[in-house]
Amino acid sequence: MNIFEIINNPFGTFVLGLLVATGVGSIIGLEREFNTHHDVAHLGGLRTFTLIAVTGFIVGTLAQQTHVYFLLAGLLGFIGLLSTAYYIQALNQRLGLTTELGMLLTFSLGILIAYKFIQEALAAVVVITTILSLKEQLHGIVKKLTQEEMSAFIKFIILALLVLPLLPNQTFGPENSINVKDLGWIVLVVLTFSFGGYLLLKFGTPNKGILLSALIGGLFSSTMIAWIFASRSREKPEYGAVYGAGIVLASSVMLVRVFILCSIFAFPVAKLLLLPLSLMLFTSIVPAFISWRKEEKAQTGAIVAGNPLDVKNALFFAGLYIATTLLMYYSREWLSESMVYATAAVTGIADIDAITLSTAKWASQHTDQHRMAVNLILTAIFSNSIFKLSVSLIRGVPALKIAALKGFGLVIATGLLYLLLS
Incomplete structure (x- = not known):
């Protein structure tokens, strides 16, 4: 036996x-x-x-x-x-x-x-x-919470456990591409990224520097990090290389966000994106880490955490998602394929998450278009990366420009090579 x-x-x-x-x-x-x-x-x-x-x-x-x-x-x-x-x-x-x-x-x-x-x-x-x-850690966190943060936590729980389940599973728009309950999930995902990043920034390492600010700031907006760090490099040119590494690292968080969002709303698309995103992530982290090691002792003030639960921003993002969904739908219906990719590129400059969610949801309803969805998302990533590189080159000091060119150059080259060979 x-x-x-x-x-x-x-x-x-x-x-x-x-x-x-x-x-x-x-x-x-x-x-x-x-x-x-x-x-x-x-x-x-x-x-x-x-x-x-x-x-x-x-x-x-x-x-x-x-x-x-x-x-x-x-x-x-x-x-x-x-x-x-x-x-x-x-x-x-x-x-x-x-x-x-x-x-x-x-x-x-x-x-x-x-x-x-x-x-x-x-x-x-x-x-x-x-x-x-986690008794001591949880008690320590509670002691540090402000009234605003406690209120934000309660609001988050109410939205997640009470409001979201009550939303109707009702669709509207062309091809019923927009779902009310899905919009609720999208708002919740945005709030989770934002709230999680806020908590990490507040309760993270006391000696917050460029690296921590970049990684956590990337949860909010890597484009915002590029704009802020490029400006700060003019104030402290000696930290230019570190600021450049921070911009690239924040952008690498964007790649992780794209994979997570696709996994939630269209897992087959996420599986196809795993290889190119992994390659792009690796080629962004390595040069950024090398630049960081050269200036390992450089530290500066962290980005202010801001509003712990920015519901207005999440609702604005939901509106942006609806606009992006409609824009991509009508571009696919009325324009040529090349113009659809151009639309994805333009939309990607404004916000990578909106185009990712919109395309993932569309691909989940059109199972024969997974490859096109992957290419559209990669196109948006390229345009977003080029925009952040342009911001770095225009607003940054020479050391930042070099670090940004190394990171974004390798990322874009790797992604384009994958598209050509796939």
Whole structure:
């Protein structure tokens, strides 16, 4: 009898579930043991959580063999036990609920495993352990939050969990190419990039310099970074090469953004873009890193984080997306193919994300046009890169111009070579 035959028989299934439950309880228990061992009143550790997970597994297994009421009785009994333990702890002035909730979740995970939701239980244990282990970091972040940032976080949760699910799944426009719920997702994606970049900038390394500002600023707008850094290079010409490296690095974030957006809205297009984007990313990072290493000690003030949740900007982007979608549709209907690419190039100068989203959504509805979608997105990337290179050459100091030429020159050459050979 091989290992698969053993696992697939009833006893083997039970043993496998028991081992998984033991592992799940051990992981959470190890975290609790490590973080609460100094507290003489700590409620449980490695052994306790392991036994709780195993108990939950056994209760779930017996419930399947008897009646669901057995599961209900076991769960209520465990909650009663926890409530008693919490009451005793409260008498000793210990009012935290974290460990008790961790125990209840561990018991529930044991039940999930008994019902063969093993992958779901393993995913949940990763989330639970991460949250439990980040106590100090989460408390530190909360202490640093301002009223504006807390309000922004609440608005973000409301938009993501309450407003978005209520949007109708209704289409309009030519070929029903625009969907109301999709517009909601687009706004949420833009807000996520913006809010995530803001938090990284606020809670990142204290010694924020050009590199960090470029990488995080690239989440907002790499074109904005090119404009700002080129201007700053005139104020501090000695940092020209570093500013140039920063512009190229910010633009490399744009390439990552393009891949993520395509993966969300048209994964087949993202797969076709993976190779050219990877090559362009590599050819932008290497020269930028070389320029950065030459001026490794150069540091300067970071870009101001700005509004933590710029809803107006996200709504403006949604409008830009609609305009780009209509523009690309009518150019495909009325103009020649070469003019369609010209339209993509012009649109790409204004905003690369809008043309990426519009083209990805169009390609998801026209599965025979994936290759054209890839070429349109690459064309927009080229025009956007050329525009940022032009800004660097016009507004930057000589050292910045050289760094920008190396980075963008290799990126554009690599992309064009891929188009010619594909």
